[in-house]
Amino acid sequence: MLGAIADDFTGATDLATMLRRSGHRVAVVIEDGALPAGDGGAVDAVVVALKTRTAPVAEAVRASIGALGRLRAWGADRCYLKYCSTFDSTDTGNIGPVLDALADALDAERVVVVPSLPANGRTVYHGHLFVGPDLLENSSMRKHPLTPMTRSRVAELLRPQTAHEVAEVPWETVRLGGEALRSALAGTSARYAVVDAIEDADLLAIGAATADDVLVSGGSGLALGIPGPRRGGAPWVAPPPGRGAVLCGSVSRTSLAQVAHAALDRPVRRIDLDAALADPGAEAAAIADWVLTRPPDTAPVVCAARERADVRAEVGGTPGAVLVEAVLADVAARLVSSGQVTALVVAGGETSGAVVRALGVGVLHIGPELAPGVCWATADAHGRGIAIALKSGNFGGTDLFTRAWEALR
Ligand SMILES: Nc1ncnc2c1ncn2[C@@H]1O[C@H](COP(=O)(O)OP(=O)(O)OP(=O)(O)O)[C@@H](O)[C@H]1O
Numbered sequence: 001m002l003g004a005i006a007d008d009f010t011g012a013t014d015l016a017t018m019l020r021r022s023g024h025r026v027a028v029v030i031e032d033g034a035l036p037a038g039d040g041g042a043v044d045a046v047v048v049a050l051k052t053r054t055a056p057v058a059e060a061v062r063a064s065i066g067a068l069g070r071l072r073a074w075g076a077d078r079c080y081l082k083y084c085s086t087f088d089s090t091d092t093g094n095i096g097p098v099l100d101a102l103a104d105a106l107d108a109e110r111v112v113v114v115p116s117l118p119a120n121g122r123t124v125y126h127g128h129l130f131v132g133p134d135l136l137e138n139s140s141m142r143k144h145p146l147t148p149m150t151r152s153r154v155a156e157l158l159r160p161q162t163a164h165e166v167a168e169v170p171w172e173t174v175r176l177g178g179e180a181l182r183s184a185l186a187g188t189s190a191r192y193a194v195v196d197a198i199e200d201a202d203l204l205a206i207g208a209a210t211a212d213d214v215l216v217s218g219g220s221g222l223a224l225g226i227p228g229p230r231r232g233g234a235p236w237v238a239p240p241p242g243r244g245a246v247l248c249g250s251v252s253r254t255s256l257a258q259v260a261h262a263a264l265d266r267p268v269r270r271i272d273l274d275a276a277l278a279d280p281g282a283e284a285a286a287i288a289d290w291v292l293t294r295p296p297d298t299a300p301v302v303c304a305a306r307e308r309a310d311v312r313a314e315v316g317g318t319p320g321a322v323l324v325e326a327v328l329a330d331v332a333a334r335l336v337s338s339g340q341v342t343a344l345v346v347a348g349g350e351t352s353g354a355v356v357r358a359l360g361v362g363v364l365h366i367g368p369e370l371a372p373g374v375c376w377a378t379a380d381a382h383g384r385g386i387a388i389a390l391k392s393g394n395f396g397g398t399d400l401f402t403r404a405w406e407a408l409r
């Protein structure tokens with residue numbers, strides 16, 4: 001029984017997608033939603049989705065320890081802390097403090113640190129994190145508004161966040177396989193070990209070497225090395241047929257390209273931020289009405305920006321992001337309560353948090369994969385069954401917003 005704690009909602013479904021691939025029956029519990037039945041129940045892995053990536057440190061630690069307690073009561077005998085594959089954090093936290101608190105609570109002597117997700121171009125070699133061919137510090141993450149990543153060596157990123165020692169295990173050791181890696185890890189006195197991984201085989205070796213560890217940590221890639229029981233669970237059941245819509249609050253390069261691709265053959269509408277400032281409820285109502293009056297099989301796209309120039313730090317003194325999140329959350333609630341929309345693709349971690357909260361979702365039942373780290377899930381939204389796919393900003397192919405629907409037919 002694996003209990004995982006993710007520091008954002010899209011990261012939680014990313015991890016659940018990978019756990020499903022490695023043979024787990026997995027559910028994602030939103031914040032303090034009810035956990036599913038324990039041993040003998042329908043799942044053998046639970047991911048608790050938190051919104052702690054950029055929360056104040058004390059709040060992130062408190063929420064994570066709270067989630068750990070609930071997971072242990074559910075029956076978890078191992079814990080996985082999921083953070084971003086680009087190690088999104090600052091010198092003051094939150095990855096180090098949360099790891100310290102979990103390791104103390106679990107009496108973990110040593111914890112691996114494995115951000116790698118090769119399927120999406122995140123690799124670690126000689127301790128340096130790469131995004132595709134670029135060092136992390138030279139990727140678009142350098143300019144991230146909340147967690148700008150200006151260094152690439154994972155140990156250097158973690159050290160300011162913890163008083164414990166941080167060691168590095170090079171790829172030359174990882175490639176020797178699980179047993180050699182286990183011995184190397186046993187030989188280090190450091191609490192944390194950043195382990196290189198440049199391809200999935202490395203993640204399998206790390207998984208094997210840490211099979212007895214009570215706490216592991218990483219992006220979602222490490223889940224590929226944690227085999228599940230492969231018991232056939234209840235089959236995933238798509239929601240009742242209905243309209244679909246995309247709600248995109250992400251303004252990452254990938255998301256903007258996905259919006260541009262969708263615009264080639266379906267309606268796209270951008271939120272009017274000035275109208276949203278004047279009356280957010282009216283702007284959301286107008287957008288929801290627009291969605292519901294498009295041809296039923298078009299899956300229109302509502303977005304916050306078509307290009308980077310559309311991004312406004314503030315609108316009449318209100319942060320643009322606050323308006324975007326309020327409108328998209330309200331649009332989602334209106335579409336679902338209309339009873340006509342039964343499937344939503346939501347793009348962006350912050351956006352997903354706002355939408356999922358507005359829909360009152362407690363549990364996501366993981367379904368088919370749309371791209372590495374992106375999947376459909378079913379959920380109960382205030383009594384209505386829906387399918388929802390939470391997409392991390394940088395994940396998915398250009399055609400994700402147009403092809404996602406095929407998996408529901
Ligand atoms: N036009 C805009 N003006 C101001 N803020 C915007 C605008 N469009 C989007 N935003 C804000 O930008 C933020 C995008 O963050 P979000 O986490 O949703 O996407 P992301 O960072 O691409 O995804 P991820 O966290 O999964 O990598 C949101 O808070 C959103 O409200």
Ligand SMILES: O=C(O)[C@@H](O)C(=O)CO
Pocket residue numbers: 008010011012014015083084085086219220349373392393
């Ligand atoms: O690990 C990743 O890159 C994603 O799951 C994520 O957390 C992006 O916000």
